Amino acid sequence: MTISVGESIRNGVDTAALFATLDAVKSAPEAARFQFRAHNEWMSGTHNRGTIHDYFGVGMERTHERTFTFDADHPAVLVGRDNGPTPVEYVLHALAACLTAGLANIAAARGVTLTEVRSTVTGDIDLNGLLGLNPEVRNGYQQITVRFTVKGDASPERLRELIEQSRSRSAVYDIITNGVPVAIEVDTP
Amino acid sequence: MTISVGESIRNGVDTAALFATLDAVKSAPEAARFQFRAHNEWMSGTHNRGTIHDYFGVGMERTHERTFTFDADHPAVLVGRDNGPTPVEYVLHALAACLTAGLANIAAARGVTLTEVRSTVTGDIDLNGLLGLNPEVRNGYQQITVRFTVKGDASPERLRELIEQSRSRSAVYDIITNGVPVAIEVDTP
Numbered sequence: 001m002t003i004s005v006g007e008s009i010r011n012g013v014d015t016a017a018l019f020a021t022l023d024a025v026k027s028a029p030e031a032a033r034f035q036f037r038a039h040n041e042w043m044s045g046t047h048n049r050g051t052i053h054d055y056f057g058v059g060m061e062r063t064h065e066r067t068f069t070f071d072a073d074h075p076a077v078l079v080g081r082d083n084g085p086t087p088v089e090y091v092l093h094a095l096a097a098c099l100t101a102g103l104a105n106i107a108a109a110r111g112v113t114l115t116e117v118r119s120t121v122t123g124d125i126d127l128n129g130l131l132g133l134n135p136e137v138r139n140g141y142q143q144i145t146v147r148f149t150v151k152g153d154a155s156p157e158r159l160r161e162l163i164e165q166s167r168s169r170s171a172v173y174d175i176i177t178n179g180v181p182v183a184i185e186v187d188t189p
Numbered sequence: 190m191t192i193s194v195g196e197s198i199r200n201g202v203d204t205a206a207l208f209a210t211l212d213a214v215k216s217a218p219e220a221a222r223f224q225f226r227a228h229n230e231w232m233s234g235t236h237n238r239g240t241i242h243d244y245f246g247v248g249m250e251r252t253h254e255r256t257f258t259f260d261a262d263h264p265a266v267l268v269g270r271d272n273g274p275t276p277v278e279y280v281l282h283a284l285a286a287c288l289t290a291g292l293a294n295i296a297a298a299r300g301v302t303l304t305e306v307r308s309t310v311t312g313d314i315d316l317n318g319l320l321g322l323n324p325e326v327r328n329g330y331q332q333i334t335v336r337f338t339v340k341g342d343a344s345p346e347r348l349r350e351l352i353e354q355s356r357s358r359s360a361v362y363d364i365i366t367n368g369v370p371v372a373i374e375v376d377t378p
Contacts, residue, residue: 011233011234012232012233012234012236013234013235013268014234014268017268018268021267021268022320022322025316025317025320025322026322029317029322029323032315032316032317032320032322033313033314033315033316034313034314034315034316035311035312035313035314036275036277036278036281036311036312036314037278037281037309037310037311037312038278038281038282038284038285038309038310039285039307039308039309039310040282040285040286040289040307040308040309040310041306041307042289042292042293042303042305042306042307043201044200044201044293045200045201045202045203045290045293045294045297046202046290046293046294047201047290048285048286048289048290048293048306050282050285050286052274052278052281052282055264055278057266057267058266062264062266064264064271064274065264065271066271068273068274070259070279070282072282072283072286072287072290073290074290075244075251075253075254077246077247077251078210078246079202079203079206079207079210079294080290082253082254082255084257085241085253085257086225087283087284087286087287087290087360087361088225088283088287088360088361088364089225089226089227089241089244090259090279090280090282090283090286091279091280091283091361091364092225092226092227092241093227093229093239093241093259093261093279094261094276094277094279094280094283095227095276095371096227096228096229096237096239097229097237097239097261097276097279098261098276098277099373100229100231100237101234101235101236101237101261101262101263101269101276102319103231104231104233104234104235104237105234105235105268108234114231116231117230117231117237118228118229118230118231119228119229120226120227120228120229121226121227121228121229122224122225122226123224123225123226123369124222124223124224125222125223125224125225125360126221126222126223127214127221127222127223128214128218128221129360130291130358130359130360130363131211131214131221131358132358133211133214133215133218133221134218138363138367139358139359139360139362139363140360140361140362140363140364140367140369141360141364141369142369143369143370143372144369144370144371144372145371145372145373145374146371146372146373146374147374147375147376148373148374148375148376149376149377149378150375150376150377151377151378156377159375159377160375160377163373163375167373169319169320169321169328170319170328171276171277171314171318171319171328171329171330172276172277172280172329173328173329173371174318174319174327174328174329175277175280175329175330175365176364176365176368176369176371177368177369177370177371178327178329178368179365179366179367179368180312180329180330180331180332180333180365180366181332181333181366182284182333182334182335182362182365182366183332183333183334183335184288184334184335184337184352184356185334185335185336185337186336186337186339186348186349186352187336187337187338187339188338188339188340188345188348188349189338189340
């Protein structure tokens with residue numbers, strides 16, 4: 001390697017590896033077919049536990065370095081025991097995480113050094129929908145708003161452009177704004 | 190209280206509290222307006238950390254009993270350091286958690302005792318989309334599939350009906366299949 005760390009690493013992103021990955025996928029597009037997975041086990045009431053470990057990508061079965069587990073529950077005010085966030089809060093977390101990761105990558109690729117990225121995602125929901133009390137109210141969020149605070153060695157306009165580019169390439173933003181077909185299969189042994 | 194535990198608690202769900210909550214919202218629909226929130230702080234590269242703690246509901250600001258923190262990252266094969274699941278995996282977890290919590294509530298309300306609920310959610314994604322290598326490929330999942338294994342003291346048909354009812358009232362299912370408007374605001378101090 002003749003590229004020094006100072007040249008290759010920016011924002012903690014190995015840009016040489018990033019560009020090498022892009023080149024590799026260009027020459028073998030099927031490597032980019034991934035299947036991600038989450039496993040879930042019901043505990044009690046609204047409390048359940050998710051496990052994330054295995055996935056498929058770059059032509060083979062893979063696993064994360066660790067097994068990640070995440071409890072979900074409802075708070076007491078929604079007749080749960082607050083053993084974890086609600087499922088809808090995980091959706092907000094996913095959106096912030098996706099936009100932030102994309103921003104760091106895109107800024108690094110374009111030579112912008114970031115010093116701080118914070119965000120708060122809010123989701124407004126009227127539970128009259130999912131409680132079945134008002135057929136005119138949807139079950140899910142009516143509006144989601146992301147508020148970023150970003151600092152780095154670029155003009156405010158440039159930083160906004162980088163976030164816009166992250167939005168335009170975000171998997172979770174696409175999922176949430178455009179929807180995805182969901183099939184449900186049930187085994188009752 | 191004259192209702193014994195055996196009458197009120199099923200599947201770990203306090204059905205008396207569940208019905209009381211429904212009645213309370215019927216008489217004061219504005220109590221059902223919630224705002225959930227996730228906060229996020231960029232760590233380095235694709236690694237960032239989400240925090241879930243505060244929310245608004247039943248007319249006031251509230252907090253979970255604990256502060257929940259969740260790291261997100263990309264695996265090494267996607268030029269990250271695998272400090273947590275990818276953002277898109279959190280979306281799958283949210284869907285499983287929502288459908289499972291709803292199932293437990295609905296089964297309890299209808300007098301069905303569940304003994305086991307497991308699920309695996311898979312999401313197929315072609316990263317040629319978000320990598321900008323193929324404009325015909327979307328950024329997000331192309332298809333999500335949920336596979337449930339459910340056991341309880343009801344017929345297979347009845348158990349399937351309960352899952353169908355959970356799907357029809359699921360906030361996360363609605364968000365993912367129908368989409369939600371997302372606004373992004375940027376502060377560059």
